[in-house]
Amino acid sequence: MQILQEKICQYGQIIDNRVIKVDSFLNHQLDIDLFQEIGKEFKQRFKNKKITKILTIESSGIAIACITAQYFSVPVVFAKKHEAENLDLHTYQADVYSFTKNKFYKVRVAKEYLHSEDKVLLIDDFLAHGQAVNGLLEIAEQAGAEVVGVGIVIEKGFQKGRTRLKKPGLQIESLAIVEAIKDGQIIFK
Amino acid sequence: MQILQEKICQYGQIIDNRVIKVDSFLNHQLDIDLFQEIGKEFKQRFKNKKITKILTIESSGIAIACITAQYFSVPVVFAKKHEAENLDLHTYQADVYSFTKNKFYKVRVAKEYLHSEDKVLLIDDFLAHGQAVNGLLEIAEQAGAEVVGVGIVIEKGFQKGRTRLKKPGLQIESLAIVEAIKDGQIIFK
Numbered sequence: 188m189q190i191l192q193e194k195i196c197q198y199g200q201i202i203d204n205r206v207i208k209v210d211s212f213l214n215h216q217l218d219i220d221l222f223q224e225i226g227k228e229f230k231q232r233f234k235n236k237k238i239t240k241i242l243t244i245e246s247s248g249i250a251i252a253c254i255t256a257q258y259f260s261v262p263v264v265f266a267k268k269h270e271a272e273n274l275d276l277h278t279y280q281a282d283v284y285s286f287t288k289n290k291f292y293k294v295r296v297a298k299e300y301l302h303s304e305d306k307v308l309l310i311d312d313f314l315a316h317g318q319a320v321n322g323l324l325e326i327a328e329q330a331g332a333e334v335v336g337v338g339i340v341i342e343k344g345f346q347k348g349r350t351r352l353k354k355p356g357l358q359i360e361s362l363a364i365v366e367a368i369k370d371g372q373i374i375f376k
Numbered sequence: 377m378q379i380l381q382e383k384i385c386q387y388g389q390i391i392d393n394r395v396i397k398v399d400s401f402l403n404h405q406l407d408i409d410l411f412q413e414i415g416k417e418f419k420q421r422f423k424n425k426k427i428t429k430i431l432t433i434e435s436s437g438i439a440i441a442c443i444t445a446q447y448f449s450v451p452v453v454f455a456k457k458h459e460a461e462n463l464d465l466h467t468y469q470a471d472v473y474s475f476t477k478n479k480f481y482k483v484r485v486a487k488e489y490l491h492s493e494d495k496v497l498l499i500d501d502f503l504a505h506g507q508a509v510n511g512l513l514e515i516a517e518q519a520g521a522e523v524v525g526v527g528i529v530i531e532k533g534f535q536k537g538r539t540r541l542k543k544p545g546l547q548i549e550s551l552a553i554v555e556a557i558k559d560g561q562i563i564f565k
Contacts, residue, residue: 219445263408
């Protein structure tokens, strides 16, 4: 997606050869015009799929998921992050490892908001090691819901998350795939 | 706002005489059609104000703020919540007390995303004791930005947050004001 790649090049802050900070339009300040283009692009890429719900994860996925949901006319459910370790019988839950924070946290969805009839599109801002998406896949599996696709804004191709997803054969659409960050340059696939 | 009051009555779970859970459409599962109506209503109520940015707080304000921002054609900035106590020189920050969690947390906005020229609309899902909105008011004040209004989805009128806001004379628009919860009934103002 050309406009997204341009934004990343223009406004992304390269922290090191693995990390680009996109706080100015995606993770802290939110460029809603861009989000609408992203939503339309996801709709285009999944136009042949029947989708009843968008599932995302707190908190940076929420904004993208909500704007996107308008083009699919479906509700959003977001998995909540908890550090607490207690089991909650009324939720589906999965453990997700954060490489950034170097710890596990739980993600949870109340059972009443995800059902076996649901056809779910997973949406998230980043795909890096695949931890968050795998957490959402686990939750969907517990609910018996069918995941019909994964929509990602920025995929860090060099961190291989795509190959680590627990559901092979899934349609994964990343709007920008960063192959490498080298000498202060971002190389897209 | 009639449609919102109806949703609250139909789907809100009354936990006790102070707490209504609206996870099925506002805080966990997100009813995007309703959010669009909410966004339009905020636009209508603040139509005479010049607004350059919507400021909200992680994470339940993000969804409402993003959908609303479309009707104002402005970006969203959301204050991030941190439990860490360390000072960050590159951010504006405020301490917010959570009655639900019975502790203080810090909310922060990077200095580069809020400026003295900004005319800010604050958006949040709930107004209860006014802690979160006061945190956002403090942050805006630090940036020298002008807060031109506050848009709230559900105000708990009996918790007096409105009277505790640190900026008197501010236009505060709550789309539903709960006056009391009595005998399993929600009484709106």
